[in-house]
Amino acid sequence: MKKLTKSLVALMLVLAMALGCVSAAGAEPKHAKIGVAFYQDTGYAVVATKAYLESLSEALNVEFVYTVLTQTDEAANVAAIQNLISAGVDGIICTMDLGTNAIIEECEMAGVYLAGYLCDYDVSYTQNFDRVFKSEYFLGTATDGQNPDDTTIGHTMLSSLLEYNARAEKPLTHVSMAIFPAWAFPSQETGAKQFVEDVAKYNETNDPDILVDELDPALDVLMFTQMDTTYFSKHTGIDGIISFAAGTSFVYPTMVQAGVDKDIRLFTTGFEGGEENNFGTKGTQTFQQNMVSAVESITYPLVLILNKVNGVTFPDMPETAERISTSQFCINSDEDLDAFMHSIYYTGNAADAMFTPEQVLNMTAFGNPDATYAALRDLLAHMTIEDLAK
Amino acid sequence: MTTKTNPAEKRSSFPAFLGRHVYDIAAYAGLAATLILFLIFGGSRLAYNAQAVLQTSAPTIIIALGAVFVYSMGYMDVSVGQQVGVYAILMIMIINAVGGALGVVLGFLAVLALALLCGAFNGAVAVWLKLPSIVTSLFLMFFFTGAQFLLMESTGTNSISVPTSLLRPADRGAYNLLLVVIIVAVALAVTYFFRFSKLGKYTRGIGANETATAQSGVATTRWKVIAYMAFGACVALGTYVMLMRTGSAGKGTGTGYAMDIMICLILGGMPLSGGMKSKVSSALVGTLTYVLLTNDLTTMGVDLNMINFVKALIFIVIILITCRRRGGVLPR
Numbered sequence A: 001m002k003k004l005t006k007s008l009v010a011l012m013l014v015l016a017m018a019l020g021c022v023s024a025a026g027a028e029p030k031h032a033k034i035g036v037a038f039y040q041d042t043g044y045a046v047v048a049t050k051a052y053l054e055s056l057s058e059a060l061n062v063e064f065v066y067t068v069l070t071q072t073d074e075a076a077n078v079a080a081i082q083n084l085i086s087a088g089v090d091g092i093i094c095t096m097d098l099g100t101n102a103i104i105e106e107c108e109m110a111g112v113y114l115a116g117y118l119c120d121y122d123v124s125y126t127q128n129f130d131r132v133f134k135s136e137y138f139l140g141t142a143t144d145g146q147n148p149d150d151t152t153i154g155h156t157m158l159s160s161l162l163e164y165n166a167r168a169e170k171p172l173t174h175v176s177m178a179i180f181p182a183w184a185f186p187s188q189e190t191g192a193k194q195f196v197e198d199v200a201k202y203n204e205t206n207d208p209d210i211l212v213d214e215l216d217p218a219l220d221v222l223m224f225t226q227m228d229t230t231y232f233s234k235h236t237g238i239d240g241i242i243s244f245a246a247g248t249s250f251v252y253p254t255m256v257q258a259g260v261d262k263d264i265r266l267f268t269t270g271f272e273g274g275e276e277n278n279f280g281t282k283g284t285q286t287f288q289q290n291m292v293s294a295v296e297s298i299t300y301p302l303v304l305i306l307n308k309v310n311g312v313t314f315p316d317m318p319e320t321a322e323r324i325s326t327s328q329f330c331i332n333s334d335e336d337l338d339a340f341m342h343s344i345y346y347t348g349n350a351a352d353a354m355f356t357p358e359q360v361l362n363m364t365a366f367g368n369p370d371a372t373y374a375a376l377r378d379l380l381a382h383m384t385i386e387d388l389a390k
Numbered sequence B: 001m002t003t004k005t006n007p008a009e010k011r012s013s014f015p016a017f018l019g020r021h022v023y024d025i026a027a028y029a030g031l032a033a034t035l036i037l038f039l040i041f042g043g044s045r046l047a048y049n050a051q052a053v054l055q056t057s058a059p060t061i062i063i064a065l066g067a068v069f070v071y072s073m074g075y076m077d078v079s080v081g082q083q084v085g086v087y088a089i090l091m092i093m094i095i096n097a098v099g100g101a102l103g104v105v106l107g108f109l110a111v112l113a114l115a116l117l118c119g120a121f122n123g124a125v126a127v128w129l130k131l132p133s134i135v136t137s138l139f140l141m142f143f144f145t146g147a148q149f150l151l152m153e154s155t156g157t158n159s160i161s162v163p164t165s166l167l168r169p170a171d172r173g174a175y176n177l178l179l180v181v182i183i184v185a186v187a188l189a190v191t192y193f194f195r196f197s198k199l200g201k202y203t204r205g206i207g208a209n210e211t212a213t214a215q216s217g218v219a220t221t222r223w224k225v226i227a228y229m230a231f232g233a234c235v236a237l238g239t240y241v242m243l244m245r246t247g248s249a250g251k252g253t254g255t256g257y258a259m260d261i262m263i264c265l266i267l268g269g270m271p272l273s274g275g276m277k278s279k280v281s282s283a284l285v286g287t288l289t290y291v292l293l294t295n296d297l298t299t300m301g302v303d304l305n306m307i308n309f310v311k312a313l314i315f316i317v318i319i320l321i322t323c324r325r326r327g328g329v330l331p332r
Helices: A003-027 A044-060 A074-086 A100-109 A123-128 A153-167 A187-206 A252-258 A295-309 A334-340 A359-362 A373-380 A385-389 B009-039 B043-071 B081-098 B100-128 B133-155 B174-197 B198-215 B220-246 B259-267 B281-300 B307-322
Strands: A032-038 A062-068 A091-092 A112-119 A137-140 A175-179 A240-246 A263-269 A287-293 A322-323 A326-330 B159-161 B248-250
Touching: A032 A044, A032 A074, A032 A287, A044 A295, A044 B174, A062 A074, A074 A091, A074 A100, A074 B043, A074 B220, A074 B248, A074 B281, A091 A100, A091 A295, A100 A112, A100 A123, A100 B043, A100 B220, A112 A295, A137 A295, A153 A187, A153 A240, A153 A287, A175 A322, A175 B009, A175 B198, A175 B220, A187 A252, A252 A263, A287 A373, A295 A359, A295 A373, A322 B043, A326 A359, A326 A385, A359 A373, B009 B043, B009 B159, B009 B281, B043 B174, B043 B198, B043 B220, B043 B259, B081 B100, B081 B133, B081 B159, B081 B220, B081 B248, B081 B259, B100 B133, B174 B198, B174 B281, B198 B220, B220 B248, B259 B281, B259 B307, B281 B307
Parallel strands: A032 A062, A032 A091, A091 A112, A112 A137, A137 A322, A175 A240, A240 A263, A263 A287
Antiparallel strands: A287 A326, B159 B248
16 A cells, blocks of 8 residues: 555656646747837838847747837937836847936836847947946847957958959059948947058058048048038049948948949948949949848847846856847858848848747747857857858 | 806806816816826836836926916927027036036036026017017027037037936935926926916916007016026926936937927917916926827837827827917917
């Protein structure tokens, strides 16, 4: 009888454990509501990001609400964040570092997590690190390209220029530059200096020399307005423009207006749509390089927030929030453009995303007990045009 | 001798009462409706939402209270947003330059002096040059737009800030209480001056019939200037309250305040043509309705990008219901 009782108890224990395992394995992620605060409400990147997020909704059991921030009004940004919190979000992905001190205070007050996307949070990083990056509610940010202290865009620009020169009948030998102001994009100023230094080194051992015009603070620093037509009077004789600033919106229209779009080649960042008609060997051939961040880099803040909502963490999760440089699609040729035109960034179709919902679930600590922070970071470094073409 | 009102008279007086107070009833009904929705849909974040509504509405309420003096004359000021922006930047610059509590006091006093000066300019120039007041405020709007841009350019950054701990209590409860105290104090002061002093009496008189008011021996120019200066004082205080919330300012700070103030006052039942029916309560009722409406639409799950569209629809309906046809509704 005693033996039978022991056996029954043991059997019950085994059953209970088995049931526990089954229920744990089939456990749904907690329902989460995440607010996404964009820098604008239209454009390829916004449409594609929304499509990507919505495709993850079911697998991750997450619902998204969207809003738009402003680049100039902190109070408006705080109000927008308060509205998201009122809407019941568990976490917010923010694309702008403006009013962040007040925003993080709101998040702490409401128990809502904050993370960044396409933003280096440089003001917070350099001036309010303790307040923002050490807050338990700020989880980190995925930068649009490189962080100011991790800049390589100058090297990339020269590499693209040399790649063009290698295939072109008439190589480019005289270029000028355009950047956004350093207070908004410090990495662009660093990148411009890097480009000038790289060209100087190149000229030491190669012919013909490439001449780079010095940055003119009055004309070459674009205050988020289109380039002035006097740019071409200042930079006479150029055959290429290296625009670290978003060239499609701020440089190309002025080139067309000045009638130089057939004569000057543009190497730039940010794909706005329409470039494909004049890219590489097509049309006026104005665009010879374009760099954009993959919209899938939003996976980084998303996974970090969802881990928190589900009460789990990576074993190697750093104590202090980090800002992560993301690799970019660097489109240098017709073949690259063709690959890019099959990406979610261009098509807006979630089926073209680099990650499936199951893969993203697998990146989370609640979907995969073996998932690590290092692996998540590594993924951000592998979203290049070569990865896209695979 | 006492007189008795017969039931028939009572019946006829009720529709008359409704007719007399339809705008007030509509305004208070709007506030009640938004409040009920706020309580229903607030859910687990009701307390957070309440303090968010308080913090969002506080600067607007204070500026709208000051605007009552201007709107009661049938005038308006479209430069208020740019004024708020420049005052916020100046206040931060002074606080950062001087430092500590002294910097805060000096910053506020400097901005107050500038706001009073602008108020005087706005009122006086409109009278002396016989211009519609909106024209002088348009001039100020362009002036302050340029000033805001140049000030921010001189800093070489997109945003300047001071620690909020210099401007308000660190404890959220104490901060919220301070906001309530400021709102109540400003509301009482404005109510006193608007209801029981010559300022309110004359501004309402100017709004109802400026010629008749002037012919009654009232120095209308002087009272117009004083009304604009009172508004300026509230703009300065409202700017400080706004800074308490964010501690920072930039090129776009203050954007939209002019339109928000007008919308809030209209929602609260303020006739845009001014006059004797102007009320201080318009500022409180209208602003709370406006802010609560945004919060309600958010908590009800309306797409955040659709909220402005819904608010515009509601606003146009209210205008159609409450617009006073006599004398028109547009400001003079």
